[in-house]
Amino acid sequence: MNPLLDPIFLYKTLKSYFSDPDRLRRMTNQELKKYQDKSLRKLVKYAYTVPVYKDKYSKANIKPDEIKGIDDLKKLPFITKDDLRKYSPDGIVPPSFNKENALGARTGGTTGKPLILFLDSYSLIKSMMGLIRTMKEYGIDWRKTKMSLLLDLSESSFESSYFMSGVSSFIKPFFSQKNIQVFNQLETPTELIKKVEDFQPELLAGYPSMINIFAILKDRGYGKKLNPRLIMTAGQFLESNGRRFLEETFETKIYDSYISTETGPIAFECKNGHYHVHSDLIYPEFLKNEEDITPGEPGEFVITKLHGFGTPLIRYTGLGDIVTELDNGCNCGITGSQIKSIHGRKYNSILLPDGRMVTRSFMEKIFSEIFLKSKVNKQNRSQIIQHRLDKIEIKIEFDKKLRNVGCPPEELFDIMTEKMQEKFGPDIEIFFTEVDKFDDMALYLVSKVDRSKFIEKSYVI
Numbered sequence: 187m188n189p190l191l192d193p194i195f196l197y198k199t200l201k202s203y204f205s206d207p208d209r210l211r212r213m214t215n216q217e218l219k220k221y222q223d224k225s226l227r228k229l230v231k232y233a234y235t236v237p238v239y240k241d242k243y244s245k246a247n248i249k250p251d252e253i254k255g256i257d258d259l260k261k262l263p264f265i266t267k268d269d270l271r272k273y274s275p276d277g278i279v280p281p282s283f284n285k286e287n288a289l290g291a292r293t294g295g296t297t298g299k300p301l302i303l304f305l306d307s308y309s310l311i312k313s314m315m316g317l318i319r320t321m322k323e324y325g326i327d328w329r330k331t332k333m334s335l336l337l338d339l340s341e342s343s344f345e346s347s348y349f350m351s352g353v354s355s356f357i358k359p360f361f362s363q364k365n366i367q368v369f370n371q372l373e374t375p376t377e378l379i380k381k382v383e384d385f386q387p388e389l390l391a392g393y394p395s396m397i398n399i400f401a402i403l404k405d406r407g408y409g410k411k412l413n414p415r416l417i418m419t420a421g422q423f424l425e426s427n428g429r430r431f432l433e434e435t436f437e438t439k440i441y442d443s444y445i446s447t448e449t450g451p452i453a454f455e456c457k458n459g460h461y462h463v464h465s466d467l468i469y470p471e472f473l474k475n476e477e478d479i480t481p482g483e484p485g486e487f488v489i490t491k492l493h494g495f496g497t498p499l500i501r502y503t504g505l506g507d508i509v510t511e512l513d514n515g516c517n518c519g520i521t522g523s524q525i526k527s528i529h530g531r532k533y534n535s536i537l538l539p540d541g542r543m544v545t546r547s548f549m550e551k552i553f554s555e556i557f558l559k560s561k562v563n564k565q566n567r568s569q570i571i572q573h574r575l576d577k578i579e580i581k582i583e584f585d586k587k588l589r590n591v592g593c594p595p596e597e598l599f600d601i602m603t604e605k606m607q608e609k610f611g612p613d614i615e616i617f618f619t620e621v622d623k624f625d626d627m628a629l630y631l632v633s634k635v636d637r638s639k640f641i642e643k644s645y646v647i
């Protein structure tokens with residue numbers, strides 16, 4: 187059944203459409219806190235009907251009434267991906283929950299079987315409002331602005347679970363608007379860029395890796411008339427040099443959003459380039475070894491999803507991202523939490539013997555030396571192999587034609603090794619290997635060390 191035929195759902199949807207997008211501009215911090223408190227109380231009460239939470243909270247001897255608001259959040263234990271995996275599927279929703287009619291958001295990760303979390307239609311509506319809010323910030327009207335969306339429409343993707351399944355049929359009209367062009371990014375890139383160029387979108391949106399393919403093609407003479415007013419990226423780590431390349435090639439600004447399959451939209455960049463958390467949808471914590479850290483310092487990002495029913499997420503550690511909270515507040519007028527930078531996933535970090543975790547953002551700075559010293563984008567791909575805590579191999583694949591332009595590879599390897607050695611210490615063995623071609627499925631990081639025993643002391647960003 188189309189949920190919009192249900193009057194209560196329709197009412198909630200309309201209410202959400204008129205009140206959600208502007209909430210963070212309308213509310214003061216105090217009002218927002220009240221709103222979060224109320225959402226949390228409702229959420230905890232609901233979580234008590236979900237076996238995985240009920241067991242955890244009973245064991246910790248916490249009653250729902252004790253949680254009066256965000257200030258009490260820390261009384262609750264964390265929930266990990268493994269906790270949810272253990273109780274999945276029946277124990278991660280209330281017994282009365284209709285799983286047939288719900289959406290499954292599949293979360294990956296590098297180890298273990300995928301975990302499927304349940305989302306109800308209301309979660310979808312809230313996620314859509316988050317996207318509409320983001321577009322509004324950039325002066326985009328989702329009903330009028332011409333936009334091309336390059337999506338991953340494979341079965342297990344975020345977009346498929348959110349927008350393309352039967353349950354979300356009520357969202358389909360959004361995608362059939364004349365001003366919106368939706369593509370599967372798995373199409374041949376040269377054909378894809380032609381189709382997008384013909385459509386002449388004002389907004390181009392997609393994963394950073396896909397926009398990057400477009401930028402490389404543009405650099406080589408394709409898509410000459412493809413000049414969107416702005417580009418939105420989401421769903422992947424966007425490092426600063428990659429961003430600069432995209433902005434220079436398209437001669438426009440990139441706005442990145444922080445989104446996860448489990449939670450939907452988390453944060454979006456404002457015009458000042460700071461990430462603002464959708465603080466009415468998500469409550470974030472920035473932690474190190476389960477303790478709060480000072481803003482400005484990198485920490486683990488733990489979230490509570492304040493909206494929707496299905497599988498609740500309260501103090502969920504499963505995102506595994508290292509993030510730095512903004513320390514000196516943005517003045518753009520959006521209330522709620524702010525993020526200075528996102529450094530990548532924990533499972534993509536190098537571990538050092540002294541307890542330091544080297545994030546992806548640091549490694550991207552190292553790789554940017556290739557571009558800085560050669561003035562061409564000649565690195566096709568890279569991969570890190572951590573053989574031991576003190577032995578790290580970096581594999582690089584160069585573009586065949588550009589390999590010898592500018593600084594020669596051997597010299598680049600020396601420069602990068604020296605920079606890493608300086609940071610990691612002299613006792614760490616670091617070496618580079620050149621690869622002819624990577625397998626398409628090659629992971630960014632292959633770790634041969636026992637990560638479960640690692641105690642993290644700090645992050646190298």
Ligand SMILES: [Zn+2]
Pocket residue numbers: 456457458459460462516517518519520
């Ligand atoms: Zn701002």
